[in-house]
Every structure is written in structure tokens, then in C-alpha cells.
Amino acid sequence: MSGQVLSVFSAVLRKDLRRELRSREIFISSFLFSVILLMVIFYASKTSGVQLEAMSSGALWLCILFSGTIGLNRTHQSEMVNGCYRALILAPVEGGWLYLAKVCSNALLLIVMELLLLPLLVLFYHTDIGKNSGALLAALVLGTLAFTAVGTLVVVITANTRMKDVLFPVVQLPLVVPTLIAGVNATEAALQGKTADNWLQFLVAVNVVFLAAGFLLYDFLLEE
Amino acid sequence: MTLSIRFHELSKQFGETIALWRVSEAIEPGDRISILGHNGAGKSTLLHMLATLSKPSSGELTFSLAGETCDDVKKLRDHLSFLSHEPMLYPDLTALENLRFINRLYQRNLSEDALRELLDKVGMSDFGDRLFRTCSRGMQQRLSLARALLPQPKLLFLDEPFSGLDRGGVERMKALFADDQMSWVLVTHHLRLGYELANRFWILHRGRLLHSLQKRDLTYEAYIKLCEGSSMEASA
Amino acid sequence: METSQITNNHLMFLVAAYSLVWIMISGYVFVLSRRNKKLEKQVEDFERRLAKHGVSSDS
Amino acid sequence: MSMKNTIHFVVLFAVMQMALVWALYIAPPDALQGHVQRIFYFHLGSIWPGFLAFFYVLYGSIRYLISRDLIWDRKSLVSGEIGLVFCSIVLTTGPVWAKPTWGVYWAWDARLTSTLVLWLVFFAYVNLREYIDDDSKRPRISAVLGIVGALMVPFVYMSTRIFETQHPKPVVMGDAESGIRHPDMNIALYLSLFAFTLLYIYLWRQGVKQMLTEDRLKKLRAQLLRLEGH
Numbered sequence: 075m076s077g078q079v080l081s082v083f084s085a086v087l088r089k090d091l092r093r094e095l096r097s098r099e100i101f102i103s104s105f106l107f108s109v110i111l112l113m114v115i116f117y118a119s120k121t122s123g124v125q126l127e128a129m130s131s132g133a134l135w136l137c138i139l140f141s142g143t144i145g146l147n148r149t150h151q152s153e154m155v156n157g158c159y160r161a162l163i164l165a166p167v168e169g170g171w172l173y174l175a176k177v178c179s180n181a182l183l184l185i186v187m188e189l190l191l192l193p194l195l196v197l198f199y200h201t202d203i204g205k206n207s208g209a210l211l212a213a214l215v216l217g218t219l220a221f222t223a224v225g226t227l228v229v230v231i232t233a234n235t236r237m238k239d240v241l242f243p244v245v246q247l248p249l250v251v252p253t254l255i256a257g258v259n260a261t262e263a264a265l266q267g268k269t270a271d272n273w274l275q276f277l278v279a280v281n282v283v284f285l286a287a288g289f290l291l292y293d294f295l296l297e298e
Numbered sequence: 299m300t301l302s303i304r305f306h307e308l309s310k311q312f313g314e315t316i317a318l319w320r321v322s323e324a325i326e327p328g329d330r331i332s333i334l335g336h337n338g339a340g341k342s343t344l345l346h347m348l349a350t351l352s353k354p355s356s357g358e359l360t361f362s363l364a365g366e367t368c369d370d371v372k373k374l375r376d377h378l379s380f381l382s383h384e385p386m387l388y389p390d391l392t393a394l395e396n397l398r399f400i401n402r403l404y405q406r407n408l409s410e411d412a413l414r415e416l417l418d419k420v421g422m423s424d425f426g427d428r429l430f431r432t433c434s435r436g437m438q439q440r441l442s443l444a445r446a447l448l449p450q451p452k453l454l455f456l457d458e459p460f461s462g463l464d465r466g467g468v469e470r471m472k473a474l475f476a477d478d479q480m481s482w483v484l485v486t487h488h489l490r491l492g493y494e495l496a497n498r499f500w501i502l503h504r505g506r507l508l509h510s511l512q513k514r515d516l517t518y519e520a521y522i523k524l525c526e527g528s529s530m531e532a533s534a
Numbered sequence: 535m536e537t538s539q540i541t542n543n544h545l546m547f548l549v550a551a552y553s554l555v556w557i558m559i560s561g562y563v564f565v566l567s568r569r570n571k572k573l574e575k576q577v578e579d580f581e582r583r584l585a586k587h588g589v590s591s592d593s
Numbered sequence: 594m595s596m597k598n599t600i601h602f603v604v605l606f607a608v609m610q611m612a613l614v615w616a617l618y619i620a621p622p623d624a625l626q627g628h629v630q631r632i633f634y635f636h637l638g639s640i641w642p643g644f645l646a647f648f649y650v651l652y653g654s655i656r657y658l659i660s661r662d663l664i665w666d667r668k669s670l671v672s673g674e675i676g677l678v679f680c681s682i683v684l685t686t687g688p689v690w691a692k693p694t695w696g697v698y699w700a701w702d703a704r705l706t707s708t709l710v711l712w713l714v715f716f717a718y719v720n721l722r723e724y725i726d727d728d729s730k731r732p733r734i735s736a737v738l739g740i741v742g743a744l745m746v747p748f749v750y751m752s753t754r755i756f757e758t759q760h761p762k763p764v765v766m767g768d769a770e771s772g773i774r775h776p777d778m779n780i781a782l783y784l785s786l787f788a789f790t791l792l793y794i795y796l797w798r799q800g801v802k803q804m805l806t807e808d809r810l811k812k813l814r815a816q817l818l819r820l821e822g823h
Contacts, residue, residue, distance in 0.1 A: 078405050085402035093390045157384030161445075163351065165403045166376035227741055234734050235724035245721065245738070248713035249745050251706075252752035259756065272755055280748055287744055291737050294658055298351045298730075312728050314815050352729065353661075544629045544693045551632040551689040552617075555639070555682050562678045562796065569803055576810045583817055 082167045086175035093152070094183060100148045104141030105187055111137050112191075112198050130201040131261035135217070135254055137191060142184050142221055143243050149180060150229045162296070169293035173226060177285065180222040181215075188214050205267035209274075213264050216277035217257030223284040224249050230295045253280060299364045300327045301377050301452040301481075303348060308357035310343050317343040319505040320357070325453070330475070331483045332496035334525055339502040341485045342457060348483065349380050349455045376404070379451035383458045385442040389431035393422060393441050396430055397448060404449040413448075420444045421470055435462035443471060454482040460491060493521050598798070605791040612638070612788040615781035632690040638785030639682040640708075642793035646676025647715065651743035654736035663808065664801075666732035669739055671800035673719045675793055680712045703753035710749045714742040 094100055115133045116126075153159045162172060195201045203210060225246055232242040256273045263270035303325040310318040318340040325331065325348070333341045346352045347359065350371050361368050368374055380386075387396045397413050408416075417423045420440040425433065433441065439462045446454060454475075460468055468491070475482060475495055486492050499516060501509040501524055509524070516524075616634035653669030656662075687705060688698040699705065718739050725731045 081402050081405065085399055089388070089391070089395075089399045092395070093388060097390045152388075152390075155389060157382070157386045158388055160351070160380070160382075160384070161386040161400070162403075164349065164375055164378070164380055165400075166372045166374075166405075167403060168372065224741065224745075227737070231721070231734055231738050231741075234727075234730055235721065236726060237724055241717075241721070241724060245717040248710050248717070249741065251710045252745065252748040255752040255756055276748075276751065276755065283744055283748075284741075287741060291658075291740060294733055294737055297353070297733065298346065310729075311812075311815060314811060314818070316815050316819060319819065355729070544627055547629050547689050547693050548631055551686040552635065554685045554689065555635050558678055558682045558685070559792070562675065565674075566796070566799060566803065569807070573803065573806055573810060576814065580810075580813065580817065583821070 079171050083171050083175045087179050090179035100145045104145045108137035108141045108191055126199045127201055130195050130199040131258050131265055135258045146225045146229045147242050150233055169296045170289035173288045173292035177222050177226045181219050184218050206264045209264035209269040212274055213260035220253040220277055220280040221250055227288045302326050302362045304360045306358040308354050311355040316505050321507045323510055327481055329481045329498055330496045331498045332492040333485045333500045335502035340505040341502055345455050345457055345485055377452040379446045379449055380455045381446035381459050383461045385438045387430050392427050392429055394426040400445050400448050406449055416444050436464050436467055439463050440467055454480055456484040458486055460488050489525050493518055601795055605795050608788040612784035615784050620777045620781040621775050629693050632686055634781045634785040636686045638789040639679040641786055642789045643676050643679035646672045647743055650739045654739035657736045667804040668801050671797050673715055675796050677715050677719055683708055684712055707749045707753045718742050
């Protein structure tokens with residue numbers, strides 16, 4: 075049984091990654107969007123006289139949130155093209171494993187994008203990212219996983235509605251507020267060279283609850 | 299292993315519209331059923347429910363595997379396949395990659411050679427490494443057929459499978475549907491093919507099952523008459 | 535005098551808060567009553583249709 | 594109206610009047626805040642049924658997904674609607690109290706932020722179904738969103754709390770419970786809690802009954818249209 079599950083899991087994961095590598099549509103759009111966002115955030119908050127370094131964790135998480143939302147929406151849309159999603163529904167597999175595979179591929183793409191954003195942060199915001207890179211990585215990975223765990227569910231929920239493109243961010247963003255708060259604080263601490271254990275634990279808890287909920291609930295979304 | 303489906307008083311309601319109203323019938327191994335009816339008669343609704351894509355609003359829908367009633371949808375889906383005018387294949391993957399993905403999704407463990415053989419069966423052996431996106435409509439439909447046949451289903455659901463196919467494609471599809479191991483249920487506007495291929499006919503009208511006929515009871519002329527709807531209106 | 539003015543001002547806030555409670559709840563009651571009206575209309579429609587078939591609504 | 598309903602309504606009405614009298618008249622004004630503090634009785638009174646409603650959404654949605662019985666969808670939907678109403682009361686009366694007490698309408702403190710997020714989440718839950726065209730999908734999809742939303746509520750609270758412990762509290766922070774010392778204040782608070790809970794249950798029962806009637810009428814209507822050959 076476990077071998078079969080693993081095979082389905084890796085099949086979906088590999089399919090998603092290969093598709094993205096070939097088209098690069100999500101990657102390019104969300105990366106460019108993030109660059110623009112970094113610039114906009116600077117000019118939008120310049121007048122209040124904020125210190126650049128102090129802004130960087132917030133700016134980074136805004137980029138993750140917005141480009142992540144765009145990316146999740148896009149991946150799901152490309153799943154709907156040609157009715158591919160119906161093929162997944164009709165396959166004799168547990169929805170839970172499909173969900174976990176999708177969370178993994180979405181989170182992986184987002185994390186790669188974040189790693190590319192870090193040098194830009196150094197460049198634009200003069201941030202020192204080397205003070206506690208372990209904690210920084212932990213904050214980014216856990217936060218991104220929590221974000222995609224919720225997003226992968228919500229994108230399917232809103233895909234069933236008439237105004238999916240509008241509704242997805244509207245429903246998704248309030249739900250990721252706790253993740254955002256925890257992520258920003260954990261990143262901030264890491265940038266100052268500290269480790270924010272309580273925030274990391276909090277993110278682990280969010281991950282456990284929502285990955286479990288998604289695992290159990292995804293099957294209910296796989297119906298027409 | 300045999301797969302049969304019985305349904306009793308099956309209804310499907312979308313809000314105030316009734317798509318299907320108290321339909322009772324059965325599908326046995328060896329059945330090749332052609333569902334006939336006007337637009338909006340409930341053909342696709344019925345097909346979707348039988349293929350476990352949607353659930354009935356009321357009525358009983360019983361699936362039996364090897365003579366025993368089976369409620370496990372996942373287990374059933376292992377033996378069902380669905381072919382519609384939508385190809386259900388990823389545009390950014392090549393034909394072979396798509397098939398490999400389906401192969402692993404259904405846990406069929408077919409070898410590369412078997413997959414190529416399958417491509418050959420639908421006349422696409424030269425296009426295995428071509429991106430699905432760049433294939434023409436007819437080629438896409440052939441690949442879609444390969445996808446539907448890959449899991450070697452006991453029961454195949456076909457929703458307008460001939461759309462976009464040329465003569466050669468239709469001939470190949472006909473040959474593949476003649477397989478004795480597989481039953482199928484077909485919805486099509488291709489009247490001639492619907493008659494030639496099937497051995498049973500269900501005639502739906504406004505969500506009701508008006509007739510269920512064997513081929514031996516129905517001449518082609520009577521069939522055409524039924525399809526054109528003159529007798530449908532009369533008996534409604 | 536100054537203190538009483540402040541209290542008066544503050545009483546305004548008190549009145550405002552309690553009116554808000556009242557407005558919100560009556561808002562929901564209004565939504566419910568509108569739904570009720572829709573239902574009543576449907577029942578009337580039923581009675582009319584049934585009457586056409588010769589069924590009296592009393593039975 | 595049935596007997597039970599009438600009794601419920603009478604009790605609700607009586608308790609509501611008592612709560613009003615105690616809150617506005619009998620309870621003494623707060624030493625620091627004066628009469629404005631009286632807002633609190635109803636403010637706190639409505640957050641409790643608000644929470645109750647949201648937990649019911651979680652419970653009802655799970656029950657729906659297990660049983661696929663439409664009644665559970667209706668029950669949780671009405672709960673969500675009423676919860677949204679109570680949440681709106683909390684969100685609007687809060688600033689009205691905060692202005693004279695803190696000097697500002699809004700502060701990003703834990704309670705305010707989390708109530709706002711809660712409101713957004715359940716606004717989405719209640720309104721999402723308007724945008725789903727397929728009747729057979731609607732309850733299932735909303736149930737999943739209801740569960741996800743309700744599961745997020747504790748995290749919203751936790752995250753805003755941890756956030757506060759790490760940062761200095763704003764100077765204008767006033768804690769709700771700290772001001773209540775007089776026994777009449779307690780009575781006023783409990784009365785309004787009781788009154789609002791009764792109100793929640795009353796509205797909920799009416800709402801559910803209405804929804805179920807609507808469903809039955811819809812079904813009958815479809816059959817009638819069929820008989821008439823439309």
C-alpha cells in the first residue's frame with residue numbers, strides 16, 4: 075500500500091514540477107511581480123521614514139503572500155485546462171495524497187522563488203541575511219508550507235465559484251493572517267541573528283493542523 | 299472480474315430544474331449502450347452519475363464488482379474510464395509523459411513498450427515525444443482515447459468521442475470499441491455510428507427514460523425515426 | 535460644567551453603541567422577513583396553480 | 594407559532610428588558626470611564642454567541658460532510674449568518690467605546706485584529722455560496738470552507754496574543770474584565786450574556802425552519818412544473 079501511495083505522490087509531484095519547468099509561466103510572473111512589489115513597498119513607505127533593514131522581513135512576506143496567491147491560482151487554472159482536473163477526480167487514488175503532492179510542489183516552487191528574492195533584499199534593502207541563516211530558512215520553509223497548505227485547499231474551493239479569480243485572494247488572505255504574523259516575526263528574529271522558537275513552534279502547529287485537515291477534506295472537493 | 303451497474307428511480311435535480319427523473323435500468327458485462335436524446339434530455343447528467351463524477355439527488359445506484367455490491371468509489375474507479383470531448387491531458391507535457399503520468403496514477407505498471415504500443419493502436423506512434431499543446435484537435439482526441447484505454451477499463455463512458463476525428467481516427471476507434479472485454483456507454487450525435495456500434499439503446503426525453511431497446515428489436519429506419527424525435531414527441 | 539459636557543458627549547457614544555446593536559439585529563430580522571415574503575409568494579403561486587387543476591387549497 | 598416558540602420569545606423578551614435595565618440603569622457607572630462603560634455589557638454579550646455560532650459552523654459542517662444530510666448545511670449556514678451579525682455588533686460597538694476611552698477608534702490590538710479577521714473569514718463563508726451555481730455542489734464546498742475557517746480561529750487568536758507579549762502594550766490599553774467589580778455590574782453582564790444567547794437560539798431556530806420550508810417548496814415546485822409539462 076505504502077509503495078502505491080508513494081508512487082502516486084511522486085507522480086503528481088513530478089508532473090507538476092516538470093510542467094512548471096517547461097512553461098515557467100508561474101515562476102516568471104510571480105518573480106517579476108515580487109521585484110516590482112519590493113520597489114513599490116519602498117516608495118509607498120518611504121515618507122514615513124522607516125528603516126530599510128527593519129522593513130525587509132515584512133516586504134519579503136508581502137511578496138510571498140501576493141505572488142504566492144497569484145501562483146496558486148495559476149497552477150490550479152492550468153489544471154483546469156483540457157479538463158485535466160477531471161482526470162484526477164476519476165483516478166482511483168486517495169484525495170489526501172493528491173493534496174499533499176500538490177502542497178509539496180506549490181511550496182517547492184515558492185521556496186525557490188524566495189531564495190532568489192533574498193539576494194534582491196540584500197541589494198535593495200541592505201539586509202544582512204547571513205546572521206542566522208538556519209533560522210531564516212526554517213521560518214521561510216515552515217511559513218511557506220503553512221501558506222500553501224491553506225491555499226491549495228482554498229483554491230479548489232473558490233474554483234467552484236463563478237468569480238474564482240476575484241474570490242480566491244479574498245477568501246485566502248484573511249485565512250493566512252496568522253501565518254503572515256508568525257512568518258514576519260520569525261523572519262525578523264532570524265535577520266537579527268536570533269531564533270524565535272515560539273513563532274516557529276506556532277508555524278509547526280499551523281502546518282500540522284492544516285495539512286491534516288487538507289488530507290481529510292480534499293476528497294470532498296474531488297467531486298463534480 | 300465483472301462489473302455491473304443497476305440503478306433504480308434515479309433522479310438528479312439542479313435547484314428547480316430536474317435533469318433526470320426516476321430512471322431505472324442496468325448495465326451488464328458485454329453491454330454496448332448508445333444513449334439517444336435531444337439536447338438537455340439528461341444524457342450527460344446520467345453519464346456523469348454512472349461514472350461516479352456526481353451523485354444522484356435521489357434513487358439507488360448500485361455497483362457490483364465480481365457479483366458483489368461495492369460502495370468503495372476508489373475501487374470502482376479503478377475499473378471505469380471516461381472519454382469526453384475534453385482530452386483531459388496536460389498541454390505542457392508530451393504525449394508519452396502524459397501517458398506515463400496516467401500509468402502511475404492508475405498503478406498499472408505498464409512498460410515503456412506497452413505505452414508505445416498503445417500509441418500505435420491509436421495511430422500516434424510517431425508523435426510520442428511531441429508536446430500535447432502542439433497536436434491538432436484530431437490528434438488530441440486520439441491521444442485522449444489512448445489515455446482512456448490505458449487502465450484497461452471494464453466499463454468505458456464516452457461523451458461525444460468522435461468530435462474532431464477524421465475517417466481514419468473513427469475507424470481506429472471503432473476497432474478498439476469492438477473489444478469483447480469491455481462494455482461501454484456512448485453519448486453521441488453521430489447517429490450512424492451510434493447505431494452500428496451499440497447493441498442496446500436508451501432513449502431519453504426530458505429527463506425520462508422513454509425506451510430501452512435491444513438492437514434486434516430496432517431496425518435502422520426505426521432508429522433514425524426515434525432519433526429525429528417524431529415518435530419521442532408523440533409518446534412524451 | 536466641563537465635566538458634564540464630557541459626560542454628555544460620552545452619553546452620545548453610549549446611545550450610538552446601543553443603536554448599532556439594535557440596527558444590526560433588526561437588519562438580520564429584516565433579512566429573515568424578506569425571505570419569509572418570498573416563501574409566502576411561492577405558496578400563493580402554488581395555490582393558484584393547484585386551483586387551476588381544480589384542487590382547493592383547503593384540502 | 595408553536596407553544597415552544599411563544600414561550601421562548603416571551604422569555605427572551607423579558608430577559609432582554611432586564612438586561613437593558615441592569616446595564617443602563619441599575620449597574621453603577623465605571624469609576625474611570627463613566628457611563629460609556631455600559632457599552633461593554635452588550636459588547637461582551639454579543640461576542641459569546643458569536644463564538645458559539647462559529648463553533649457550530651465547524652460542528653455542523655463536519656456533520657454535513659459525514660451524513661450528506663442537507664439539514665446540517667442549513668443549520669450551519671444560519672449559524673454562520675447569525676454569528677456574522679453578532680461579530681458585526683462587536684466590531685462596531687468596540688470602536689464606539691474605544692473613541693472616548695482610548696482616544697482612537699481603532700487600535701491593532703489582539704482582540705480587535707482577531708475579531709476583524711474572524712469577521713472576514715465568516716463573511717466569506719456566508720457569501721461564497723452565492724457564487725456557486727450548482728446546487729448540488731454548494732453545501733459541500735461551503736462545508737469545507739466552514740471547517741477550514743473555524744479551524745483557523747484559534748490560530749488567529751494565538752498569533753495576535755503572542756504578538757502582544759513580544760511588544761510593549763499600547764498606553765491606551767484597557768482590559769475589559771478588570772473594570773467590573775460591583776455585583777450589579779456582574780448581574781448586568783450575565784443578564785446580557787443570557788439574553789444574547791437566547792436571541793441567538795431564537796433567531797437560529799427561525800432561520801433553520803425557514804430554510805427547510807424553502808427547500809421543501811423548491812422540491813414541490815419542481816414537481817409541479819413537471820406535472821404541468823414545462
